[in-house]
Amino acid sequence: DGGITQSPKYLFRKEGQNVTLSCEQNLNHDAMYWYRQDPGQGLRLIYYSQIVNDFQKGDIAEGYSVSREKKESFPLTVTSAQKNPTAFYLCASTRRDGLEETQYFGPGTRLLVL
Amino acid sequence: GENVEQHPSTLSVQEGDSAVIKCTYSDSASNYFPWYKQELGKGPQLIIDIRSNVGEKKDQRIAVTLNKTAKHFSLHITETQPEDSAVYFCAASAREKLVFGKGTKLTVNP
Numbered sequence: 001d002g003g004i005t006q007s008p009k010y011l012f013r014k015e016g017q018n019v020t021l022s023c024e025q026n027l028n029h030d031a032m033y034w035y036r037q038d039p040g041q042g043l044r045l046i047y048y049s050q051i052v053n054d055f056q057k058g059d060i061a062e063g064y065s066v067s068r069e070k071k072e073s074f075p076l077t078v079t080s081a082q083k084n085p086t087a088f089y090l091c092a093s094t095r096r097d098g099l100e101e102t103q104y105f106g107p108g109t110r111l112l113v114l
Numbered sequence: 115g116e117n118v119e120q121h122p123s124t125l126s127v128q129e130g131d132s133a134v135i136k137c138t139y140s141d142s143a144s145n146y147f148p149w150y151k152q153e154l155g156k157g158p159q160l161i162i163d164i165r166s167n168v169g170e171k172k173d174q175r176i177a178v179t180l181n182k183t184a185k186h187f188s189l190h191i192t193e194t195q196p197e198d199s200a201v202y203f204c205a206a207s208a209r210e211k212l213v214f215g216k217g218t219k220l221t222v223n224p
Contacts, residue, residue, distance in 0.1 A: 042120075
């Protein structure tokens with residue numbers, strides 16, 4: 001996991017409720033990412049941020065929101081507009097070494113709907 | 115955009131045998147190809163990667179090959195052990211984002 005922490009490990013959401021997943025990194029990485037993982041679907045990009053106070057939509061951003069107020073933090077909010085939120089959510093950050101980038105993942109948060 | 119296809123989706127081998135997982139990509143601009151191992155309930159762990167300026171890279175029992183002309187790359191695991199059992203993902207990097215294959219579930223039978 002290398003310095004990327006996600007909390008909580010499990011999260012339960014009630015119908016119509018917004019929930020926020022935490023992602024923190026102490027690696028001094030500039031870029032951070034949120035992925036959703038469903039069985040047999042691989043990893044799909046939700047949002048990403050290359051720099052503080054800036055972020056871009058990924059392939060499945062609808063029903064999600066993010067903020068990047070600090071370099072080390074990139075929280076993800078799953079809103080009530082996300083109708084099928086049950087999934088494993090993975091946060092990642094990227095180390096840049098010149099033109100080369102390497103992406104590392106956190107341990108994940110499993111979100112379940114009650 | 116980039117599209118990554120990964121095969122096979124499941125692979126079962128006997129302990130000590132070799133395992134090969136193959137991926138193809140569509141964007142000729144992709145220049146970075148990592149492989150991740152994911153154990154049940156955990157985040158993916160980077161196990162090896164290759165950049166477009168080399169054709170092969172090896173780290174102990176794991177090797178990756180890249181054919182840029184054909185747009186495919188492969189993961190080779192030799193002398194497999196039960197602890198190699200996991201889901202393996204390939205990815206290709208294009209324009210600041212990684213695009214992942216759908217994964218291969220590898221089972222190593224003792």
